[in-house]
Amino acid sequence: MFSNLKRDLVFPTIGSGLLFAMLVGGGLLYSSFGATSRADLVTALLVNAIMVVGIQIFIGNTGILSFGHVGFGAIAGYAFAVLAIAPARKSTVIRNAPWNLNEVQLSPVMAGLVAVVVSLLVAVLIGFGLARSGAASGAVAATVITLALLEVTHELAINWTDLTGGDRAGLSFRIGQTIESRWPIYLALFGAILIARLFAQSKTGLLAQAGREDNLAARAMGINPTVQQMVALLVSVAIVAVAASLRVYQIGNITPNFFFLEYTLLTLVMLIVGGRNSVTGALLGAVIITIGSEFTRYLAGPSVSIPGTDWILRDGLSRIFLGAAMVGFMIFRSSGLVNDWELDQWLYRKTQSGRETAPSLPEVPEPPAPIRLVVEDVTVDFGGFRALTSVGITASSDEIIGLIGPNGAGKTTLVNVITGMVQPTEGKYFLGDKQLDGAPPRMIARSGLVRTFQNLRLFSSLTVRQNVEVSWTVAESHHLEKANLSVDEIIRQSGLWELRHRRASELDYGNSRRLELARAAALRPRFLLLDEPTSGMSDAESDRMIEQVRATARSVGAGVLVIDHDLNFITGISDRIYVLDQGRVIAEGTPGEVQADPQVQAAYLGSAAATD
Ligand code: ADP
Ligand code: MG
Secondary structure (H helix, E strand, O other), X not given: OOOOHHHHHHHHHHHHHHHHHHHHHHHHHHHHOOOHHHHHHHHHHHHHHHHHHHHHHHHHHHOOOOOOHHHHHHHHHHHHHHHHOOHHHHHHHOOOOHHHHHHOOOOHHHHHHHHHHHHHHHHHHHHHHHHHOOOOOOOHHHHHHHHHHHHHHHHHHHHOHHHHOOOOOOEEOOOOOOOOOOHHHHHHHHHHHHHHHHHHHOHHHHHHHHHHHOHHHHHHOOOOXXXXXXXXXXXXHHHHHHHHHHHHHHHOEEOOOOOOHHHHHHHHHHHHHHOOOOHHHHHHHHHHHHHHHHHHHHHHOOOOOOOOOOOOOOOOHHHHHHHHHHHHHHHHOOOOOOOOOOHHHHHHHHHHHHHOOOOOOOOOOOOOOOOEEEEEEEEEEEOOEEEEEEEEEEEEOOXXXXXXXXXXXXXXXXXXXXXXXXXXXXXXXXEOOEEOOOOOHHHHHHHOEEEOOOOOOOOOOOEHHHHHHHHHHHHHHOOOOOOOXXXXXXXXXOOOHHHOOOEHHHOOHXXXXXXXXXXXXXXXXXXXXXXXXXXOOOHXXXXXXXXXXXXXXXXXXOEEEEEEOOHHHHHHHOOEEXXXXXXXXXXXXXXXXXXXXXXXXXXXXXXXXXXX
């Protein structure tokens, strides 16, 4: 479940305790001086913090903006209220409740548990909807689906009066039935923080974050992001349901507007202001927005009067504040105050990173039995344009094969076909005796054909080590051939050890390329398909890259298919070369043979001169 117990379990647990203690301690301190209304404010803050942490688990890890979590809250809130309110009370407000629910009474704990189960059932449905819509970070369909959920629950709450009591009366507990002590809230809050932190550090969390950073690259590394999205949704909704039950219980009432737009705005602003990719940020946002809302409410209240300001210092001021905070942060600091900073990981790095020792360079293992990649008669049409015409290549995993051709020749298209990202109009391809055409990219990657991209596609806000860990984790959990290298060994071998805690986005170009190669190697490939790994590099950098490609291929026992448009580079590295021009293979052979080929010289040098 975790790759590193100290980093992923021990420190997050300690950190969760610290966050919890700061929040509750601060709240108690504040409410100990002053009116009893302060205590209510603190209670509301703590409940909202649980809610926001619950939402963070989904939005933070998957990157999918959900407006629907408060809708799940509505479902849970009503389920809780309907089950927990005494039958005597129900007989006056919801006498005709369906399924004789008006005669049921559960203890608050049982009612809360059922509320969690009911919202989880709905979450499974919504989760499948999200998966079908191709949910990914920034996908509009997913956001619309969640917004629809919010709207539908609201309409049901208003109109299904037999169950909800409708718009005006709502469902209320009689006095004396609201929550008596804060202990359930404390328990739920600590649990929510801990679960959120452990989830983010878990393997599932890491793969979800990879999908968040780059959905296509995640698929190319063997991940099916919809799986992690579903898990994140369920964990997230369970916590949201607990928070909603507590909110209803604490206020002693529920009406359709309790879990609707205003509460959605409040919780999303808390999340965005603090930093949606961080649990610490979610809590910080909850505190800041609570303070801000209170202060604006105070300004708009009767105790403040500043001449000439009554047009702004009115009832709606705190809502204006929320809207302004949302807009301001979206424009000027969309990653929030702390971005993805986490207290426990900061503590971990402060205290532990000096203790990490670089592994020694791994020995080169015995090469595994060669396997063949065979591409037969692949033709690709893009609308009326034929990008590849009957292309056939064979490669053995003990070779380095070069693929050259001028820009637009179809090299990238061929790699897209082999990795399942473009469906060929005609043709087949095999790895060993396994036919792979038609398989989705993640299955092809797990089968052993692993690529890099012409335009780098790293998981940019993850660290160097996490980038490698992502594919290593996929290899591990799908029991791909036994690892001969650890994550740290791969990083060391790629020359990235000193940079292992850096974000991928902070690397220079050469190191980014190296990291992409390391990430591919960690998936235990049989073939590495490298799309212009040296493009944009100086000659010296290119030489270093060639060395690294060779060393990496040897150490993971993979063959290489490397694309370049630079004839010199490719002849320096390849055992055999295929030359592609205008979608056809025009020559094949050793570097010497290919260079001497008059057709290659004519076609290739002619157009290379034109493009370079
Ligand atoms: P190379 O990698 O050799 O430079 P590509 O494989 O990227 O060339 O492109 C080959 C040709 O196919 C180009 O003319 C390009 O414009 C076209 N092409 C590539 N991908 C698509 C696509 N998805 N839709 C339409 N045309 C495409
Ligand atoms: Mg290309």
